[in-house]
Each structure stands twice: as C-alpha cells, then as structure tokens.
Amino acid sequence: MSSRKDDILQAALECFSIHGIEGTTIDMIREKSGASVGSLYHHFGSKEKIASALYMEGLRNMRELQDKRVQRAQNLEQFLKAIVGSHVDWIVTNPDWARFLFSQRPVVSQTGDQSLMKEESLASYQQLMSRLFELAPEGYELPYPKAICVSLLIGPVHEYARAWLSGRQSKSLAGQKEFFAQAAWRIFQPSVA
Amino acid sequence: MSSRKDDILQAALECFSIHGIEGTTIDMIREKSGASVGSLYHHFGSKEKIASALYMEGLRNMRELQDKRVQRAQNLEQFLKAIVGSHVDWIVTNPDWARFLFSQRPVVSQTGDQSLMKEESLASYQQLMSRLFELAPEGYELPYPKAICVSLLIGPVHEYARAWLSGRQSKSLAGQKEFFAQAAWRIFQPSVA
Amino acid sequence: MSSRKDDILQAALECFSIHGIEGTTIDMIREKSGASVGSLYHHFGSKEKIASALYMEGLRNMRELQDKRVQRAQNLEQFLKAIVGSHVDWIVTNPDWARFLFSQRPVVSQTGDQSLMKEESLASYQQLMSRLFELAPEGYELPYPKAICVSLLIGPVHEYARAWLSGRQSKSLAGQKEFFAQAAWRIFQPSVA
Amino acid sequence: MSSRKDDILQAALECFSIHGIEGTTIDMIREKSGASVGSLYHHFGSKEKIASALYMEGLRNMRELQDKRVQRAQNLEQFLKAIVGSHVDWIVTNPDWARFLFSQRPVVSQTGDQSLMKEESLASYQQLMSRLFELAPEGYELPYPKAICVSLLIGPVHEYARAWLSGRQSKSLAGQKEFFAQAAWRIFQPSVA
DNA sequence: TATGAATGAGTTTTCATTCAT
DNA sequence: CATGAATGAAAACTCATTCAT
Numbered sequence: 001m002s003s004r005k006d007d008i009l010q011a012a013l014e015c016f017s018i019h020g021i022e023g024t025t026i027d028m029i030r031e032k033s034g035a036s037v038g039s040l041y042h043h044f045g046s047k048e049k050i051a052s053a054l055y056m057e058g059l060r061n062m063r064e065l066q067d068k069r070v071q072r073a074q075n076l077e078q079f080l081k082a083i084v085g086s087h088v089d090w091i092v093t094n095p096d097w098a099r100f101l102f103s104q105r106p107v108v109s110q111t112g113d114q115s116l117m118k119e120e121s122l123a124s125y126q127q128l129m130s131r132l133f134e135l136a137p138e139g140y141e142l143p144y145p146k147a148i149c150v151s152l153l154i155g156p157v158h159e160y161a162r163a164w165l166s167g168r169q170s171k172s173l174a175g176q177k178e179f180f181a182q183a184a185w186r187i188f189q190p191s192v193a
Numbered sequence: 194m195s196s197r198k199d200d201i202l203q204a205a206l207e208c209f210s211i212h213g214i215e216g217t218t219i220d221m222i223r224e225k226s227g228a229s230v231g232s233l234y235h236h237f238g239s240k241e242k243i244a245s246a247l248y249m250e251g252l253r254n255m256r257e258l259q260d261k262r263v264q265r266a267q268n269l270e271q272f273l274k275a276i277v278g279s280h281v282d283w284i285v286t287n288p289d290w291a292r293f294l295f296s297q298r299p300v301v302s303q304t305g306d307q308s309l310m311k312e313e314s315l316a317s318y319q320q321l322m323s324r325l326f327e328l329a330p331e332g333y334e335l336p337y338p339k340a341i342c343v344s345l346l347i348g349p350v351h352e353y354a355r356a357w358l359s360g361r362q363s364k365s366l367a368g369q370k371e372f373f374a375q376a377a378w379r380i381f382q383p384s385v386a
Numbered sequence: 387m388s389s390r391k392d393d394i395l396q397a398a399l400e401c402f403s404i405h406g407i408e409g410t411t412i413d414m415i416r417e418k419s420g421a422s423v424g425s426l427y428h429h430f431g432s433k434e435k436i437a438s439a440l441y442m443e444g445l446r447n448m449r450e451l452q453d454k455r456v457q458r459a460q461n462l463e464q465f466l467k468a469i470v471g472s473h474v475d476w477i478v479t480n481p482d483w484a485r486f487l488f489s490q491r492p493v494v495s496q497t498g499d500q501s502l503m504k505e506e507s508l509a510s511y512q513q514l515m516s517r518l519f520e521l522a523p524e525g526y527e528l529p530y531p532k533a534i535c536v537s538l539l540i541g542p543v544h545e546y547a548r549a550w551l552s553g554r555q556s557k558s559l560a561g562q563k564e565f566f567a568q569a570a571w572r573i574f575q576p577s578v579a
Numbered sequence: 580m581s582s583r584k585d586d587i588l589q590a591a592l593e594c595f596s597i598h599g600i601e602g603t604t605i606d607m608i609r610e611k612s613g614a615s616v617g618s619l620y621h622h623f624g625s626k627e628k629i630a631s632a633l634y635m636e637g638l639r640n641m642r643e644l645q646d647k648r649v650q651r652a653q654n655l656e657q658f659l660k661a662i663v664g665s666h667v668d669w670i671v672t673n674p675d676w677a678r679f680l681f682s683q684r685p686v687v688s689q690t691g692d693q694s695l696m697k698e699e700s701l702a703s704y705q706q707l708m709s710r711l712f713e714l715a716p717e718g719y720e721l722p723y724p725k726a727i728c729v730s731l732l733i734g735p736v737h738e739y740a741r742a743w744l745s746g747r748q749s750k751s752l753a754g755q756k757e758f759f760a761q762a763a764w765r766i767f768q769p770s771v772a
Numbered sequence: 773t774a775t776g777a778a779t780g781a782g783t784t785t786t787c788a789t790t791c792a793t
Numbered sequence: 794c795a796t797g798a799a800t801g802a803a804a805a806c807t808c809a810t811t812c813a814t
Contacts, residue, residue: 004794020299022215025787036796037789043794047788103299106213106359121361144372147364148353152376155352160344166299168314171340179337183345187376197777219805229779234806236777390773406685408601411808422775423810429773433809489685492599492745507747530758533750537739538762545734546727552685554700557726565723569731569766583798605784615800620785622798 005043008033009057012050017096021051021107048111055108056116058097063124065090070131079135080153080188081181083128087157088177091165099165102158125150140190153184198236201226202250205243210289214244214300244297245305251290252310256317258283263324272328273381274374276321276346281370284354292358295351318343333383346377391429394419395443398436403482407437407493434497441494442502444483448476449510456517465521466539466574467567469514473543474563477551485551488544511536526576539570584622587612588636591629596675600630600686627690634687635695637676642703644669649710658714659767660760662707662732667756670740678744681737704729719769732763 011033015024026047030037044050069082091098109117129146144152157180163169204226208217219240223230237243262275284291302310322339337345350373356362397419401410412433416423430436455468477484495503515532530538543566549555590612594603605626609616623629648661670677688696708725723731736759742748 020215022213023300026789027787037798038791038796039794041789103296106296107216109359118361144376145364145369147362148349148369148372151353151356152349152373155348155350156341156345157348159348159351160341163344166302168311169340171338176338176341179341180345183337183380187379218803220803230781230806231779231808232777235779238806240805406601408599409686412810413808423777424775424812425773427810489682492682493602495745504747530762531750531755533748534735534739534755534758537742538735538759541734541736541738542727542731543734545737546730549730552688554697555726557724562724562727565727566731569723572766573762604782606782616785616802617787617800618798621800626784 004035004039008035008040008043009050009054011035013054013096013100016051016054016104017099021047021104051104051108052111052113054097054100055104056120058094058101059117059120061094061097062087062090062101063120066124067127070128073131073135076132076136076140076188076190077185079132080184083153084157084181084184085177087154087161088173088180091157091161092174095165098161102162102165137190143188143191149188152187156180156183197228197232201228201233201236201243202247204228206247206289206293209244209247209297210292214240214297241301241304244301247290247293248297248301248305249309249313251287251294252313254287254290255280255283255294256313259317260320263321266324266328269325269329269333269381269383270378272325273346273377277350277374277377278370280347280350281354281366281373284350284358285367288358291354295355295358330383336381336384342381345380349373349376390421390425394421394426394429395436395440397421399440399482399486402437402440402490403485407433407490437490437494438497438499440483440486441490442506444480444487445503445506447480447483448473448487449506451476452510453513456514459517459521462518462522462526462574462576463571465518466570469539470543470567470570471563473540474547474559474566477543477547478560481551484547488548488551523576529574529577535574538573542566542569583614583618587614587619587622587629588633590614592633592675592679595630595633595683596678600626600683630683630687631690631692633676633679634683635692635699637673637680638696638699640673640676641666641669641680642699645703646706649707652710652714655711655715655719655767655769656764658711659732659763663736663760663763664756666733666736667740667752667759670736670744671753674744677740681741681744716769722767722770728767731766735759735762 008029012024012029015028015032018024019028024047026037026040029035029047029050030040033040040050044053066083066086069086070079073079073082128150133140142149160169160176160180161173164171164173201222205217205222208221208225211217212221217240219230219233222228222240222243223233226233233243237246259276259279262279263272266272266275321343326333335342353362353369353373354366357364357366394415398410398415401414401418404410405414410433412423412426415421415433415436416426419426426436430439452469452472455472456465459465459468514536519526528535546555546562546566547559550557550559587608591603591608594607594611597603598607603626605616605619608614608626608629609619612619619629623632645662645665648665649658652658652661707729712719721728739748739755739759740752743750743752
C-alpha cells in the first residue's frame with residue numbers, strides 16, 4: 001500500500017471530522033497530508049470520492065467490530081450488550097471517524113453511491129435480526145415493531161455520543177457503557193412471568 | 194408585521210433542510226423567498242445569521258411544546274410519555290425544522306452564539322430533571338446516571354426520526370409514538386417489587 | 387441654513403478625511419451625522435455631490451484666508467510670508483479639510499466640475515502673480531520660470547503638512563511657520579548687490 | 580523568471596496609476612495582464628497585497644537612484660542638486676509609478692506594513708543627513724530645523740510633479756530641473772560673508 | 773422634508789479541478 | 794507518480810440609489 005494514499009485519507013478524515021466535507025478545502029487536506037494537489041487528484045479524482053471512500057470504509061470498519069461481537073454472543077442478553085457495547089467501543093476508539101459518520105451522512109448520501117449504502121445497511125440489519133431470533137428463547141416475541149428495534153438499541157448511545165464527540169458533554173462515553181447495556185436489556189428482555 | 198422577514202426565514206428553512214446551510218446559496222433563498230439580495234442582507238446581515246435565527250427559534254418552538262406537555266403530566270409515566278410524545282409530535286408537525294435542527298447543529302455551533310445555545314440547553318435540562326423528581330414516587334432513585342437519562346429517553350426517537358426524515362425509513366414516525374413511549378416507561382419505571 | 391445640511395457636511399468631511407471618498411460609505415455618513423439615508427439624498431443627490439460641495443467650499447475657504455493676508459502685505463517679503471503663512475495657518479486650523487483637499491483631488495477631478503476647479507485655480511494664480519509685481523521693487527525679475535513659482539513657495543509647506551496630517555511627522559506644523567517663510571524669502575529675494 | 584507575476588504587477592501599476600487602488604477592480608487588472616482571476620490570487624492573495632508589493636518596490640527603486648546620485652556628489656552643492664535631480668529624473672522616467680506613489684500612500688498605509696514603510700523612510704532620512712554633514716564645509720550649520728529640511732528640498736519638485744503628472748500643468752517637469760536645483764542651493768548654501 | 777426598506781449591479785474572493793513539466 | 798501554476802465558475806457580500814409612506 002502506498003503510504004501516500006493513507007496519509008491523505010488520514011488527513012482528510014481529520015479535516016472532515018472538524019469542518020465537515022463542505023467546510024474542508026482541498027488545500028487543507030494538502031497541507032495536513034503533505035501531499036501535493038496533483039497527488040490528491042491522481043489518487044482519488046475528487047474531494048467527494050475521498051469522502052465516499054472514507055465513509056464506506058468507516059461503515060465497514062464499524063460493522064466488522066459489531067459482527068465479531070455479535071457472533072460471540074451466546075444468549076439474548078449478551079447479544080443486546082454486544083450491539084450496544086460494540087458501538088460504544090468503536091466510537092471511543094475512533095472519535096474522528098465517528099464524528100465524520102454521524103454528521104456527514106446527508107452530504108455523502110447526496111453524492112456517493114446511495115445504493116451501495118442501502119445494501120450494506122439492509123444486509124447488516126437482516127443479519128442482526130436473524131441472529132437475534134437464533135439467540136432468543138423459544139417463543140420470544142419482539143415487544144416492538146421491527147422497524148424501531150435498532151433505534152431503541154442504538155439511539156441512546158448515538159444521542160449521547162454526539163454530545164460527547166462535540167464537547168457538549170464532558171462525562172466520558174466509555175464510562176456509560178454498562179448503563180446503556182442495562183437499559184437495552186430492560187427494554188428487550190422477555191417479560192417476566 | 195414585516196412579512197418580508199418571515200418569507201425569507203421560511204424560504205431559508207426549506208433550503209437549509211434540503212441542502213444544509215453550506216449547500217444553500219443566497220441565491221436559492223432569494224429565489225424561493227422572492228426577496229432581493231439586498232433585502233436579505235438588510236434584514237439579517239449574513240447567511241449564518243439567518244441560520245442562527247432559525248436555529249434558536251426552532252429550539253424554542255420545540256421546547257415550548259415539550260414544556261406544555263410536561264406541565265400537564267400528573268405522574269412519572271405521563272411525564273416520560275410527554276417527553277417522548279412531544280418530540281414525536283413536533284418532528285411530525287415540523288419536518289423541515291426538525292431536519293434542519295438535527296443536521297445543522299455542528300455548523301451553527303461553529304458560527305452562532307454557543308453560549309446562548311448552552312444556556313438554553315442547560316435550563317431545559319434542569320427544568321426537566323426537577324419536574325421528574327416532583328412527579329416520581331417518594332424514594333424513587335434514577336436507575337442511571339443523570340448524564341445519560343435524556344439520551345435514553347429521546348435517543349431512540351431521534352435515531353428513528355433521522356432515518357424517517359431522510360427517507361431511509363418509510364414507516365411513519367407518528368405510528369411509532371406509543372412504542373417509543375412504552376420503551377421509555379420500561380426503562381425508567383420503578384423496579385417492580 | 388438648515389443645520390441638517392451642515393451636520394451632514396461636517397460628518398462627511400470627517401469620514402472623507404479618514405477613509406477617502408471611495409472608502410467612505412453613505413452609511414458611515416448617515417451614522418455620524420444622525421440623518422437618514424433619504425435625507426442625505428434629499429439634500430445632496432449623491433455621494434459625489436457631497437464631496438464636490440465640500441471640495442469647492444474648502445478651496446474657497448482656503449483662498450479667502452490667503453487673499454486677505456496677501457492684500458495686507460506691503461512689500462515683497464511680507465507678500466511671500468503671507469502666502470506661506472496663510473497656508474500653514476489654514477491647515478493647522480482645518481486639519482480635516484486639509485487632509486481631504488490634499489488627498490482627494492484626483493478623485494474629485496474625475497467626477498466633479500474640472501472646468502470650475504481650473505477657473506478657480508487660474509484666477510487665484512493670476513491674482514497672486516499680479517499682486518507680486520505690484521509689490522516687488524522696480525525692475526525685479528523673477529529668478530525662476532513663472533510655472534514653478536507657486537510650487538517653490540508652497541511645495542515645502544504642503545510636503546511637510548502631508549507628513550504631519552498623516553501622523554508620520556509629529557513635530558508641530560505651526561512651529562515651522564517662520565522657517566518656511568524664511569526659506570521662501572531666501573529663494574525669491576532680489577539678488578543682493 | 581515567472582513573467583506572469585511581472586505581467587500582473589505591470590498591469591496593476593498602470594491601472595492603479597490611473598484609477599487609484601480603490602477605483603481599480605480585479606477585473607481590470609485581469610484583463611490588462613492577460614492572467615486569470617485565480618492566477619492573480621495564486622500569486623498575491625489580494626488586491627491590497629499587489630498594491631503593497633508595488634508600493635514598496637517603487638520606494639526602493641526611487642531610493643536606489645537617489646542613493647547612487649548622492650554617493651557621487653563631491654560637495655554640498657552637488658549633494659543638494661543630486662537629491663533634487665534624482666527625484667525629477669525618476670519621476671520623468673517612471674510617471675506611472677510616481678503617480679501611484681504620490682496619490683496612494685494613504686491607502687497603502689492603512690492596509691500594508693506601516694512598520695516596514697517607516698523603517699525604510701527613517702533609514703533613508705538618516706543616511707541623507709549624515710552624508711550632508713560629510714560634504715558640508717567645516718562648521719556648517721543647518722539654517723533650518725532638521726525636521727523640515729527634506730520638505731524644503733523635495734517639496735517643490737513634488738508639488739510641481741503632482742500637477743504635471745495629473746495633466747494640470749503641461750510645461751515639462753524635466754525642463755525645470757535646473758531651476759529646482761538652484762532654488763535648493765539658494766536655500767541651503769552657507770551664508771555668504 | 774424625513775424615513776428606512778428594498779433593489780440589484782458590481783466586487784472581491786474562494787476553491788475544485790486541470791494539465792504541462 | 795509528483796508537482797504547483799493556471800483556470801474560471803460560483804459564491805458571499807457591499808453599497809449607491811430609489812421610492813412608498
């Protein structure tokens with residue numbers, strides 16, 4: 001791998017995460033990466049393509065962790081905590097990437113391959129659901145419509161993460177992991193007879 | 194009074210909600226509002242100031258509804274449902290405004306009055322918390338750290354709303370209100386003896 | 387005289403003297419004068435007309451002083467010193483006006499009545515010359531071509547005044563009056579037999 | 580080397596000399612130089628920076644000639660005439676530059692590096708003064724305060740040059756060189772016993 | 773006369789992108 | 794592959810001026 005390409009991607013990610021895609025100029029990336037304008041265009045062709053590449057790679061990277069954790073889960077509780085926990089951990093480990101993914105989705109959607117993103121999303125969603133039913137006890141019925149389950153699980157983490165990533169919330173995200181996991185379990189646990 | 198100013202704000206909101214602040218040009222607002230460039234600047238001074246004005250007004254408007262509902266609540270369950278419900282209702286009633294508030298916070302933060310926004314946020318947060326303890330049964334203890342309570346309540350709605358507002362999710366938001374409310378209740382209800 | 391008109395002229399003069407005509411906006415004049423935009427245009431019709439009015443009035447005012455002093459002179463020496471002295475005094479008394487006249491001539495020339503300015507200049511020049519020969523001793527011959535006499539007399543004062551008016555030179559202009567007068571006398575005094 | 584940069588400077592000088600800095604638009608410079616807008620900004624960054632660059636270069640260029648002539652002078656008379664003469668010659672050789680330097684100093688002062696200009700001025704002034712005393716006869720005393728000596732020498736030339744450069748005065752400047760030189764000598768020559 | 777909202781041509785500047793070396 | 798000068802469309806913003814009240 002040309003380390004040049006990676007330097008550029010890393011520099012672009014930092015810029016995008018702070019200023020957004022539209023607020024980032026090619027010149028900022030050039031300066032931070034140490035590459036030349038020509039080099040940037042030689043490798044990527046356009047600013048949007050750098051952004052797209054980073055976005056897709058980010059999604060993949062995030063889901064890799066989620067999948068690994070989900071596979072390991074042995075029961076419903078572990079499954080729910082795996083989802084919540086993997087999101088928390090990934091965000092804490094990759095704050096720039098997370099800031100970028102959270103805030104720039106609308107921008108990337110309008111330029112990049114929406115179809116590709118949709119596929120990815122759908123695949124991930126279906127995989128999650130099927131795994132859930134593998135692990136749930138016999139006869140378990142979802143207490144909520146399928147459509148909102150992912151939001152119920154991940155929404156709180158994302159909401160808090162946005163505040164934390166922007167500096168609005170100073171209390172560590174990592175420290176809340178257990179609580180988010182507990183809440184997820186409370187919401188989805190089979191009703192106690 | 195001056196319908197001009199309002200025309201401009203309305204037009205700007207529509208543009209911002211679709212293209213974001215940076216993706217909206219003065220010319221788009223001019224065309225949609227029917228005002229002249231000069232008029233835009235006469236009334237607001239800059240694109241960012243239009244955005245700020247809309248943002249603050251949006252926050253206030255949203256919180257007005259929330260406050261009204263929260264005041265009406267007679268017990269903890271009604272309180273939790275008031276919060277969740279008011280968010281759902283406001284978003285459904287003001288989809289443009291919601292799209293704008295959700296996606297443009299980082300942009301507004303970097304230009305507008307952060308201090309003003311922080312004050313508003315803090316005030317609203319404290320009011321919510323004190324009302325919660327007014328309504329909770331004697332001896333009720335929060336099952337989670339204060340810092341994450343708001344995220345737990347509102348995160349799922351916001352997560353789903355983002356998908357719905359962007360068209361990624363076609364199932365109506367309004368139809369999920371009850372379920373989000375139930376989930377909130379499940380998370381916060383006093384542990385059943 | 388409507389004091390409004392005078393307020394506007396005074397405010398405009400201050401602005402022009404600091405920022406130049408082109409660097410002064412109608413809005414600056416409006417703010418400083420307390421008048422409204424409409425009022426400005428009602429009284430003067432355009433920014434250039436305010437500038438022209440001020441410029442011509444300034445020239446007239448300056449020359450009034452010069453003429454008065456020149457009339458009083460009884461001999462060549464007094465005449466030369468009257469010219470030098472009147473310039474020094476006028477500039478010291480009217481620094482804003484002087485700054486304006488010195489720096490904005492090219493700008494006014496391109497818009498205002500050049501013909502009017504030329505007439506004024508020529509008239510003043512001829513009057514000066516005829517007075518000179520009235521006062522000079524019989525048979526006095528100008529030691530220099532007519533064309534440069536005015537420059538020789540006034541050039542030094544103006545050169546110094548520009549530096550003083552701009553703050554580049556802090557030593558008072560008034561304090562140099564006698565020296566400038568002596569130099570003028572040295573240049574033009576009939577050659578000592 | 581880069582003829583582009585020089586083309587731009589040359590074009591800008593012509594425009595500035597006619598219309599002033601504020602009256603010159605980037606588009607005029609672009610058209611006259613044949614460069615593109617982007618190129619203008621690539622090389623200079625802003626209109627003011629072009630003006631500053633031209634101004635400083637003009638001052639340096641002028642002073643180079645003055646210094647050369649002053650070094651050559653062997654006595655007080657030659658020294659005085661070297662100063663006066665070098666100014667006349669430089670102005671006649673570089674009318675555009677002269678017009679620019681004369682009229683745009685206030686504009687450049689407000690934007691450019693005043694400190695740099697002050698240093699240059701002061702250095703030149705002190706050099707002149709020390710050279711004067713090297714060449715003056717033993718015991719020579721300045722007949723005027725130091726502060727006004729430069730104005731006395733150069734003021735007349737500048738006053739006349741302004742008129743000539745603007746077209747108000749049609750008689751050639753070059754033709755007056757000797758007379759200005761004589762006047763300077765008359766003012767500063769040691770008093771004849 | 774006074775006011776200030778409204779106008780829109782004109783300006784400066786930015787920035788993604790191209791391309792010759 | 795790398796470089797950075799060159800390009801020009803597009804953007805934000807300014808400001809003299811008009812005009813209805």
